[in-house]
Amino acid sequence: MKRTGTIITLLIIFTAAAVGIWYIYSKDLEDPEVYQTETASEQTIIKETVATGNIVPKEEINIKPNISGVIDKIHVEAGEFVEAGDLIAEIKVVPNINSLTSAKNSIAAQQTSVETARLAMENQKAIYDRQKTLFDKGVISANDFDLAQNNYNNAVQRYKQEQVALRGNQQNFDIIKTGTTSGLSEYANTNVRATVSGMVLDVPVKEGNQVIEANNFNEGTSIATIADVTKMIFEGKVDESEVGKIKEGLPLEITVGAYDNRKYEAILDYIAPKGVAENGAIQFSIKGTLKEIEKDSAFVRAGLSANASIILDKADSVLSVKEGLIQYDPETKQPYVEIAIGDQTFERRDVTLGLSDGIYVEIKDGISKEDKLKIWNPLKAPQGRGGYGG
Template sequence: MSGEIIDLPVLEGQSVKKGDLLVRINPDIYQSVVNRSVAGLENVRASLQQAEAGLRESEESYKRSKTLFDKGVISKSDWDKAVSSYEIAKANRESARFSVQSAMASVSEAQDNLKRTAIFSPADGTISKLNVELGERVVGTVQMTGTEIMRVANLRSMEVEVDVNENDIIKVNEKDSVNVEVDAYLKRTFKGVVTNIANSANSVASVDQVTNFKVRIHIEESSYEDLLQGKPSTYSPFRPGMTATVDIITMKKKDVVAVPISAIVIKKMSEIDPETPEEDADKRQEAVFVMKDGKAELRAVQTGIQDNTNIEIISGVEKEDEIITGPYTLVSKNLKKGDKVVVKPK
């Protein structure tokens, strides 16, 4: 609704209950519209009464004319006039009915607009943002985006919204566990769960044309209960707009062989096993270097799930094997099969 703010009983950061008055806009114009529409409704109702009276009169005349016409007392032209008058009277009555319905709709719309001049809180929460002051004019129409007056947020139920690349989004599912790190709370991890995954991509116009999907994560209150102790029921340790980093756990496995991602190299099958058939010699295969008798030995491996640092080895090595790790360039580019290896103490 558009108009001047005449009542603003809340402040930013204030707690509110469902149904509390948030803001009131000057209702004078909208009250005037209601009055005009009510007057218009009464006018068309009077017109309907006139149309119904005219229809009753025309109906009686029609019946008399029919009797006289059947007896041959009146001419065909007089009978046609009676029929025409009756049909016109019925049409006028229907038109008046529709006018009443239209006027009733106008009254209902005007009354709804009048009610909207007083805005009440839709739920319990906190005024997280207040953009206006008493006396300001606000704009709100169907054709354009209106003035954002304020935001009411439930700060006890916080969500993190993150962008997930299209290559990773297929791995994410609702109810996946999440580790959340908020910049305001260093060296602390909060627990969360994926609650919503966007169906449409959020493309960012750039040279690389990055395509991401919005994912919403609910932060579980149980992971920050200590921060709520001694605080009001509406208090939240988080604020809208804070920055956070998340790790979405798409799969978990226990008691597996895992190595640093930098230990995985891609080699031709002929480099891994000289006896590889010629048709498979140039195929690329994931492998690791294993130390055997002080020398580097290549082993083809099958990998599984991974996180930011480690990757699972499903097959190809045993738990007792000593896998060679180090800087990626050193392991992937410089280290060769058969090179002598010296173990550095950690």
């Protein structure tokens, strides 16, 4: 029995020793954790949200004709600069038969009125001449002579008025038929001129196209679109989750991909009060005015796609660290970092955070620029170290 107990005891001791040796060996094979450090740096942190949209002119003017007809000649092309008053196109009038007939009938009726007024004037002239002869001989009184003279003067005036009305009807007939009349060629409705200075963005009609004048029942045919391309705006949309973070007056940074991501400065000056449902989300329209673009700078074409970075907040040249270096206390949720105080020895240091852009975060208090901050992810030492390495 004694011998059996001794054997069992020896087996237990031997097994424990083997397990201990194996544990020490396996732990020695594991690479020790080595933590690197990093220092804080000065960064300009920008908190922003992005909206997609287009670059469009601040104002686009549609040039429309003052008379219906057919385009006879176009004097401009898209891309040309024009001044207010420059000739855009000429219109050949195609008269409306009903209007032309009505104008012709008005002339005929007015000619009758003129002839009637002429006969009445001549009659009053004859009466006036007789009364004047009698008055000179003292046969009639001055009152009778004055009455005859007054009737004659009125008849002359009426005749002149009827002649003026006839000329007006004749001019109206000419305008309906040709679009202009004698003495008014410089104001001819057949000449379509630019109302503003700027660039011609589009000429949607061609020579031979029929055009309609603007009236109460029709907005008219656009002959050309003119805009000042030095005054452009960004039109875009933001999601409802972002609209609460923005306000009028915030700076925008417009990026135009077509020009190698060239950037333009702008100011947010409009946020739509009402959203529109698009693809299951509510979108709000925004507008931002670009700073005036010099004519000799890169030409920004109307309608180009662009992205607008809306700068919500900005901190210039502040002490910052990478977001990944910040740890949070599991109970108090207080942010902290670990500062190196020796070789692979660290101590906790509470910090006060400021603005963050998702990569860097501002450190308002707690560390200095010289402190070495622990990087969480440890590095493993190379394999093959010690007496057990292969």
